[in-house]
Amino acid sequence: MSVESSSPDYDVIVIGSGIGGLVTATQLAAKGAQVLVLESYLIPGGSAGYFERSGYRFDVGASMIFGFGKQGTTNLLTRALDAVDMSLDTYPDPVQIHYHLPGDLELKVHRDYEAFIQELSDRFPHERKGIRKFYDECWRVFNCLNAMELLSLEEPRYLMRVFFQHPLACLGLVKYLPQNVGDIARRTIRDPQLLKFIDIECYCWSVVPAELTPMINAGMVFSDRHYGGINYPKGGVGQIAQKLVEGLEKKGSKILYKSRVKQILLKNNKAVGVELVNGKRYMAPRVVSNATRWNTFESLLPSETLPPAEQSWQERYQKSPSFVSLHLGVEASVLPQGTECHHILLEDWDKMETSHGTIFVSIPTLLDPNLAPPGYHIIHTFTPSWIDQWQGLTPKKYEAQKEEIADQIIDRLESIFPGLEAGLDYEEVGTPRTHRRFLNRQDGTYGPIPKRKLLGLLGMPFNRTSIPGLYCVGDSTFPGQGLNAVAFSGFACAHRIAVDLGL
Numbered sequence: 001m002s003v004e005s006s007s008p009d010y011d012v013i014v015i016g017s018g019i020g021g022l023v024t025a026t027q028l029a030a031k032g033a034q035v036l037v038l039e040s041y042l043i044p045g046g047s048a049g050y051f052e053r054s055g056y057r058f059d060v061g062a063s064m065i066f067g068f069g070k071q072g073t074t075n076l077l078t079r080a081l082d083a084v085d086m087s088l089d090t091y092p093d094p095v096q097i098h099y100h101l102p103g104d105l106e107l108k109v110h111r112d113y114e115a116f117i118q119e120l121s122d123r124f125p126h127e128r129k130g131i132r133k134f135y136d137e138c139w140r141v142f143n144c145l146n147a148m149e150l151l152s153l154e155e156p157r158y159l160m161r162v163f164f165q166h167p168l169a170c171l172g173l174v175k176y177l178p179q180n181v182g183d184i185a186r187r188t189i190r191d192p193q194l195l196k197f198i199d200i201e202c203y204c205w206s207v208v209p210a211e212l213t214p215m216i217n218a219g220m221v222f223s224d225r226h227y228g229g230i231n232y233p234k235g236g237v238g239q240i241a242q243k244l245v246e247g248l249e250k251k252g253s254k255i256l257y258k259s260r261v262k263q264i265l266l267k268n269n270k271a272v273g274v275e276l277v278n279g280k281r282y283m284a285p286r287v288v289s290n291a292t293r294w295n296t297f298e299s300l301l302p303s304e305t306l307p308p309a310e311q312s313w314q315e316r317y318q319k320s321p322s323f324v325s326l327h328l329g330v331e332a333s334v335l336p337q338g339t340e341c342h343h344i345l346l347e348d349w350d351k352m353e354t355s356h357g358t359i360f361v362s363i364p365t366l367l368d369p370n371l372a373p374p375g376y377h378i379i380h381t382f383t384p385s386w387i388d389q390w391q392g393l394t395p396k397k398y399e400a401q402k403e404e405i406a407d408q409i410i411d412r413l414e415s416i417f418p419g420l421e422a423g424l425d426y427e428e429v430g431t432p433r434t435h436r437r438f439l440n441r442q443d444g445t446y447g448p449i450p451k452r453k454l455l456g457l458l459g460m461p462f463n464r465t466s467i468p469g470l471y472c473v474g475d476s477t478f479p480g481q482g483l484n485a486v487a488f489s490g491f492a493c494a495h496r497i498a499v500d501l502g503l
């Protein structure tokens, strides 16, 4: 919709309080901007939110948290909180993932790099050298990133400054930016089963195999898990968003809940404000969308005017699947002694990418027991699923399908947690429809994935859009999915806007 007159109420409006939106908002508030965040749900956080049932506090999605390191520059959650005078206590996780893979391949990714390399090399002794070479190459990418302040690549003066301060690191990144993990892994590794392992190492956060996973993201994930480590926030993942909001408000900016944006208002094709579903309007010279790019350009703006840049992005990227999620409360006796917090279960390599193929498990109460009643644990388990399978069902069929898939998942998990079914105290099942409804994500998607092999991260858009005054932030912008990644996107977005506003 085009508007006639507009007098700004705020410097910046952010649509959505996911971690990407909140980092943008808090960074700008810390620089003195007046920011309004509009969130359609009751609490902040989006995919990093939480909900409470029967004495359990469940994470909605994310629970393997990067970005809480104490040193370097890639600890973006620590830095984002610090910028608004906030901090969070966290529990270090000694093992990132315990893999249960085909061919009895049982492996733990230890926080200690050497312990991980040793364990993997013991399983593939003939590939000892190749393993070391591959993961060391990931460190080279990480060390480049971790040497420099991570801000907007759309800001030429920053690029110049960072280049003169860290020329070698910048050249290193330029080299890896167009590369994917698969090509690099195959240069040093031959064993097909080990290459499959590298595939699932990528798939578990990029939801595509190594061939399609950008090397820059892999450099971050495969190294930071041993550097800053995986750290679980005390009180649950929802605390991250809660603390960011507290900091935002202390800096004089504002968040409104139950405030669903219906459309972005344009004047002379420039974004000037937003209109909520209740008809209320808010004006600002800069509007940031933390919704997915599909929601932003197909729902919040007239879809018939999809800018050519977005059309070409949609030709390169597609929506990843959503998930079926089980939020379980279980008797503590279900978990064998020494159980790790995060697990991945796959019985057949050919099913890694299929619907309900790979199962992810997270047991946050092993790190923070206060999230469940005494004597009980939380098991959050989820598996990729496409929305098509859940559409057009009668309510009865929908419930029956939920129960069927949930039973299958529990049955498969009995292989690592014998007695799981008997020890169930609470069960809630979410589907791609749940993700779509509560997270406001088209088709409940986890985010964009390449349609075909692309040149690493070169095809991912930054924060500015073809519409002046409108920016995007979050997992459909550079560098992609994950809390630390969307925090990066938030730092970059706020930096670019601050320069545009002259802050």
Ligand SMILES: Cc1cc2nc3c(=O)[nH]c(=O)nc-3n(C[C@H](O)[C@H](O)[C@H](O)COP(=O)(O)OP(=O)(O)OC[C@H]3O[C@@H](n4cnc5c(N)ncnc54)[C@H](O)[C@@H]3O)c2cc1C
Pocket (backbone or CB within 6 Å): 015, 016, 017, 018, 019, 020, 021, 038, 039, 040, 041, 044, 045, 046, 047, 048, 060, 061, 062, 063, 064, 065, 066, 259, 260, 261, 262, 290, 291, 292, 295, 323, 325, 382, 438, 439, 440, 441, 446, 447, 473, 474, 475, 476, 480, 481, 482, 483, 484, 486
């Ligand atoms: C099951 C699952 C497990 C995951 N596990 C991990 C993990 O272990 N580690 C990790 O790092 N990452 C994980 N992720 C990914 C991570 O959670 C996401 O990449 C990240 O949280 C996305 O953040 P975002 O800022 O892009 O937006 P989102 O989290 O999608 O938030 C967007 C917000 O905008 C709001 N919104 C949208 N449209 C409107 C509108 N029109 N009006 C008002 N508000 C609106 C939404 O309600 C939402 O609150 C997981 C995700 C899922 C789903």
